[in-house]
Amino acid sequence: MPKRGMLIVLSGPSGVGKGTVRKEIFSREDNTFHYSVSMTTRKKRPGEVDGKDYFFVSKEEFEKEIENGGMLEYAKYVDNYYGTPLKYVNEMLDQGKDVFLEIEVKGAMQVREKVPDGLFIFLTPPDLMELRQRIINRGTDDLATIDKRMEKAVGEIEMMQNYDYAVVNDEVPKAAEKIQTIIRAERWRVKRFLPDYKKQLGLDDDQQ
Ligand SMILES: Nc1ncnc2c1ncn2[C@@H]1O[C@H](COP(=O)(O)OP(=O)(O)OP(=O)(O)O)[C@@H](O)[C@H]1O
Numbered sequence: 001m002p003k004r005g006m007l008i009v010l011s012g013p014s015g016v017g018k019g020t021v022r023k024e025i026f027s028r029e030d031n032t033f034h035y036s037v038s039m040t041t042r043k044k045r046p047g048e049v050d051g052k053d054y055f056f057v058s059k060e061e062f063e064k065e066i067e068n069g070g071m072l073e074y075a076k077y078v079d080n081y082y083g084t085p086l087k088y089v090n091e092m093l094d095q096g097k098d099v100f101l102e103i104e105v106k107g108a109m110q111v112r113e114k115v116p117d118g119l120f121i122f123l124t125p126p127d128l129m130e131l132r133q134r135i136i137n138r139g140t141d142d143l144a145t146i147d148k149r150m151e152k153a154v155g156e157i158e159m160m161q162n163y164d165y166a167v168v169n170d171e172v173p174k175a176a177e178k179i180q181t182i183i184r185a186e187r188w189r190v191k192r193f194l195p196d197y198k199k200q201l202g203l204d205d206d207q208q
C-alpha cells in the first residue's frame with residue numbers, strides 16, 4: 001500500500017492572495033499537488049467555473065452533505081457555507097498523493113483536529129490597508145461585503161499563531177517560492193526523522 005500523502009492547508013484572510021499564490025505554485029512544472037475543490041453556497045462570480053473554482057450548491061444541498069458526513073470541514077463565512085468534500089481528499093491521500101486545501105481559518109482548525117500531521121501555512125498581507133486594496137482591486141465584492149470581510153480579517157490574522165508557518169504575500173512569486181520551500185523541508189524532515197523516532201519508540205508502520 002502506498003504511504004499516505006501529505007495534507008497541505010493554505011489559509012489566511014479573504015483577499016490576501018491565497019488563490020493567486022496557489023495558481024502560481026500549480027503552474028510550475030515541478031508541481032505534484034492535487035487541489036481539493038471546495039463546495040460553497042456563494043453565488044458564482046463572473047468567470048468562475050463549477051467544479052473547477054468551487055462546487056456551487058444550494059444551502060439545502062450543502063446541509064444535506066453535512067448531515068451525511070460528507071465534509072472534512074466546513075464554516076459559515078459572510079452569510080454563506082464553504083467546505084471541503086471529504087471523499088476526494090481521502091481518496092487522494094490513500095493513493096499517496098499530496099492534497100492542497102485553500103480555506104479560511106475556522107475550517108483549517110477543524111482540519112487540524114482531524115489531521116494533526118497536516119502542514120498548516122498561514123498567508124498574511126503586508127498590512128490591512130493593502131488587504132483592503134486587494135479586495136477592492138479584485139472587483140468582486142460590494143463595499144458592504146468588503147467591510148464584512150475586513151472585519152473578519154482582523155480576527156483571522158490573530159489565528160496565525162495556530163499555524164506551523166506564516167508567509168507574507170508581498171510578491172506572488174516570492175510567496176509561492178517560500179511555500180514550496182517549506183513543503184520541501186517538511187517532506188524531508190518527515191522522511192528523514194520520522195523513521196528514526198519510530199525505531200526509537202519501537203513502533204512500526206502498522207502501529208502508527
Ligand atoms: N502579492 C500581491 N500583490 C498585489 N496583489 C495581489 C497579490 N496577491 C494577490 N493579489 C491580488 O489580490 C486580489 C485577491 O487575490 P485572491 O483572489 O487570490 O485572494 P484570496 O486570498 O484567494 O481570496 P479569497 O479567500 O476571498 O478567495 C486579486 O485581485 C489578486 O490579483
Ligand SMILES: Nc1nc2c(ncn2[C@@H]2O[C@H](COP(=O)(O)O)[C@@H](O)[C@H]2O)c(=O)[nH]1
Nearest residue numbers: 013014038074075082083084102103104107
Ligand atoms: N472553511 C472553508 N473555507 C473556504 C473553503 N473554500 C474557500 N474558503 C474560504 O472562504 C472565504 C471566502 O471565499 P470567496 O471565494 O467567497 O472569496 C475565503 O477565505 C476562502 O479561502 C472551504 O472549503 N472551507
